[in-house]
Amino acid sequence: MTAGDLFAHNFFRAKEGDELDEFRGYREVHLEAGYEGFVDHEVDQWENFYAERRNWPCLPDGVVRLGEQLSELGVVVLRSVLRHAAVPEGDWPKVTGGVTEGLGHHMLGFNHFRPEKPVRGAKFHRDSGWVTLVRATDPGLVCLVGDRMFRASTPPGHLVVNFGSSMEVLTQQLQRRVHAVVHGVARTERRPGARHRTSYVLFLDSDLRAAIYRYDDEGVAHRVARRGSAKEAARVLARPVHSSES
Ligand SMILES: [Fe+2]
Numbered sequence: 001m002t003a004g005d006l007f008a009h010n011f012f013r014a015k016e017g018d019e020l021d022e023f024r025g026y027r028e029v030h031l032e033a034g035y036e037g038f039v040d041h042e043v044d045q046w047e048n049f050y051a052e053r054r055n056w057p058c059l060p061d062g063v064v065r066l067g068e069q070l071s072e073l074g075v076v077v078l079r080s081v082l083r084h085a086a087v088p089e090g091d092w093p094k095v096t097g098g099v100t101e102g103l104g105h106h107m108l109g110f111n112h113f114r115p116e117k118p119v120r121g122a123k124f125h126r127d128s129g130w131v132t133l134v135r136a137t138d139p140g141l142v143c144l145v146g147d148r149m150f151r152a153s154t155p156p157g158h159l160v161v162n163f164g165s166s167m168e169v170l171t172q173q174l175q176r177r178v179h180a181v182v183h184g185v186a187r188t189e190r191r192p193g194a195r196h197r198t199s200y201v202l203f204l205d206s207d208l209r210a211a212i213y214r215y216d217d218e219g220v221a222h223r224v225a226r227r228g229s230a231k232e233a234a235r236v237l238a239r240p241v242h243s244s245e246s
Contacts, residue, residue: 001135003062008110008135008198011049012038022060031055036107045113045187046122053106063108070202071106074131075099077161078204081131085176087215095170095221097210099130105205113140113188113197121185121197127164129205134160136199143183152183164205166212169224173217 003023010023026049031037036050053071056064079100082092092100113121121140134141134154141152141160152160168180188197212225 001066003060004066004110004135004200005198007060007063008112008200009196011110012047012112023063029058031058041122044120044122045115045117046111046185047114048109048111050107050109052108056108059108067106067108067202070108070133071102071204074106074133074202074204075102077133078131081163081167081178085171085174085178086219087170087174088219091221095213096130096166097206099204099206104207104210105129105203107203107205108200109203110200111185111198113185115188115190115194115196119187121187124182124184126168126180126182127162127203128166129164129203130167131204132162132164133202134162134199135201136160138188138197138199140185140188140197141183141199142186143181145181164203166206169212169214170221172214174215174219 006020007023010020011026013024014027015021015025027038029037029049031051036052036055038047038049040047051059053067056067059067078096079092082096082100083089087095097104111122124144136152136154137156139151139153141154143150143152154160162183163178163180165180167178171178185197185199190196211223213221214224215221
């Protein structure tokens, strides 16, 4: 994870003329898609850099290799969890928009939390899509399970795995449901000069043209919406469940 860790600690800094410069200067990197590249979340401590797989050539080589490994691992997790939820294997390519076959959106996101801002770390939200792998070695990640708030502990050498709205919608009426847990980041404080909190993620999501599916309690997959946007799955989640819906 070394290259990813270095990138997370440096992407937001200006170049300084030394060997770490390949990891710096990404505040100025603009990618063609509106939601990629550098994002300053004005009301949060959070600032970040997003790059979908087709834009990984803009990243340092070691970060690209890490992204490819995380992608492979994310697909393994997705396939394992679909098997656990008893989703028929023959349906996987259709209901995930090909993500089980390595297609779809594979997005790296690098996060830096600015301790000088006296505000929350990052807002509460559900991830969209299927699987998020999170590298977070510093405390701060909090999640809501039922009506209780928990700190997510991240032992050394481990990744956090989050599931997204598409996964929750798909499995909502199956015996083994997979929840898209609501989570956020608490405010972090640091003494001047101390290492800042950073983290990074790999998101696996269907591409925007793929449909969202939900199984009924007889194991039949129904198309419930067009993907369209990250908000779409959240909208579907908010609607009451009827097994006749198609
Ligand atoms: Fe998230």
